[in-house]
Amino acid sequence: MAGAGPQAGAGLVAEELRDAWASLDAEERLEGFRLLEAAEAEELFDSLEARDQSALILLMREPERQLWMRQLAPDDAADLLQAAPAEEREALLRVLDAPTRSEVSALLAYAEDEAGGLMSPRYVRLRPEMGVDEAIAYLRRAARERVETIYYIYVVDAGHRLVGVVSFRDLFAARPDSRVRDVMSSEIVTVRADLDQEAVANVIAQSNLMAVPVVDAEGHIQGIVTVDDIVDVVREEATEDIQKIGGTQALDAPYLEVGLLEMVRKRAIWLTVLFIGQLLTATAMGYYESAIARALVLTLFIPLVISSGGNSGSQASTLVIRAMAMEEVRLRDWWRVLQRELAAGLLLGLILGAIGLLRVLLWPGREKIFGVHFALVGLTVAVSLVWIVMWGAVAGSMLPFVLRRLGFDPASASAPFVATLVDVTGLVIYFSVATVLLTGTLL
């Protein structure tokens, strides 16, 4: 129904421009943006990421720039500034009105990805002894100003400490002669300003609240984080995790908008690290060269055996990484996870080992390809698979714990990283099993 109003002319609508956005350069974006009618332009501007907003605004001159900067809530303005080059920030701050400027400056002190960086300072405060009717009249005035939300009202004592919260709706439904103190709840879910945004998202998701207050160590309220900002956070964090799991650095921008060289750089770093790790496979293979020369048949199964370990490891690491991000698994759960993965890995290894053994035993022309000892070759493959798949599950599941314990992001235990780790050790397991089972026959 968007654009159906009588004022919608023949011009460009926000959605069309949004669709073309990724393929336009900065100048074309501004040009398109200026062609939009006021309401459409506002809709588009609000839907842009801070990075895109800042690029657009930096191309504008003073009066236009001021118009759009003043459009923004202080937390959004702070995000925009953080996305702009450091040398431009001063100029952007200057076009804001004085009270907003000081709000925004205060917010800039917080890291972008912490509760402090997400919060809005424009919440509504009341005193506990205020009457409900008086409070509603006050809110009616506040609703005309630019407060972030009037839907939750925070109750503070004389020392500005948070003592209660009341939803607008409860206030509205309360008896007019009661006091704020009577309708407020003193069970308040709060977060600290330096809490990581992923943890803030977990708090909001579990509490089903529309907003959470941010407090300092003494319980003074600093601002509020609203659920609509959290939707963006959850999407962003999931994108970062997925990209890391895929073995890339986080792109920080939509796929089609990242420059080719930037994209190559973000992928080359991990790919090179993995490649250097993989060079160890060549070293390991060199170590077993004489075994390979004597039993060439062993080489046939190398990709099969090591990849199965890698796949099992990728499964385990992604499951644990996600469970950690969702706070379903904590550091102290490592022992329970290890037990599970040992059991799951053993079962999975037995399944693959059985299939592998059958395949060798039933291979057409098996004696011609594998020699008279084909059953022993099959057994070597099967036993190796059990060990390697189990090892993959254990290594893949424990690596995120190790990374988190050392203070790194568990999501760096990417599928390719685990696969590489398991490839090298998998070769060692495979040739060790072969040495035990085949010495005296093939070796």
Next chain:
Amino acid sequence: MAGAGPQAGAGLVAEELRDAWASLDAEERLEGFRLLEAAEAEELFDSLEARDQSALILLMREPERQLWMRQLAPDDAADLLQAAPAEEREALLRVLDAPTRSEVSALLAYAEDEAGGLMSPRYVRLRPEMGVDEAIAYLRRAARERVETIYYIYVVDAGHRLVGVVSFRDLFAARPDSRVRDVMSSEIVTVRADLDQEAVANVIAQSNLMAVPVVDAEGHIQGIVTVDDIVDVVREEATEDIQKIGGTQALDAPYLEVGLLEMVRKRAIWLTVLFIGQLLTATAMGYYESAIARALVLTLFIPLVISSGGNSGSQASTLVIRAMAMEEVRLRDWWRVLQRELAAGLLLGLILGAIGLLRVLLWPGREKIFGVHFALVGLTVAVSLVWIVMWGAVAGSMLPFVLRRLGFDPASASAPFVATLVDVTGLVIYFSVATVLLTGTLL
């Protein structure tokens, strides 16, 4: 500050029980739940997933069961019913009061993962010609009933078609003598009842709204989807995608709560499919066995070369899968993505190829290990790497497009799946390059 109220006794608090939740069986959970005070129990109950709520309620007898079922908003009650075994649903429905029962029954007609399955029927409707003061008085009564939100009010015509939306705040801030029509906006972002929940999340994330109305083909409003439900959707969908990218079926429950056999089943299916695919590597290796016998040195680099292709493919597929989920990349963009990945793959291949070449040329004792033709061996590795890494990037990025075009979930193009695909073709590329470069010397 939770639990700091005077009524908080020495008993168990919700958070403690929540922490222990995963390690308790059904009976122990109910026991713990009953030990909580009313407010704590409510907090815990609200924070539980539908599956856990339903398990808990099914253990209760009539009066207790009724108490907790009636606690739920209709959309949450519908979720709970959908999580319960089919034969129990009738009994659970019966304990609801009549109006809620019919609301919940209507919601059960929609799929859980579509807008219809997420929506609440308890929104507030007004007529456009109503006066603002009259509207506020009406809302004041509505706020006392169990409506989902009074923060957005939907304006419908005599035929129940949605004609406008107004935020409570705008209504509240409006001149008392104006009409709803004057303050409402007729530019409404709407979704259809059968829209997939991931797409609904994208609409809400881009529009920054706190709720979106669900309409049928004729524009009649059916219900609303609120942003707090969307946070859960975004987390759930990201979890599913991450698990699929890791090569597992979606677990549908927290990692530690999935039974061991269920976990093994969900992982074994993909692992077995991948294993059967990997068996082709043994076939491919068999095909090149005579080349291997003549130039044993080639085997040393097999894991290195094929894994690099797999890693490059994992990167490309996860980037494209995520970009598709975020609606940054659409089906029609396949050609732009292909061009990018060809270029990125070529550059990444050149980087790895150069490192590989240098490594062989500088390997201590290179002539002893690789023979007099060590430079040619290095060249074979380097050229293969360029082709294989490029092929990995192309295959990994195009696979999600193919899957989506065929109506499958692009996230099924998991890192292990792409790696397996590229392993098999990588071997063919490697031995083909070797045949071209080494025939007449080593081969």
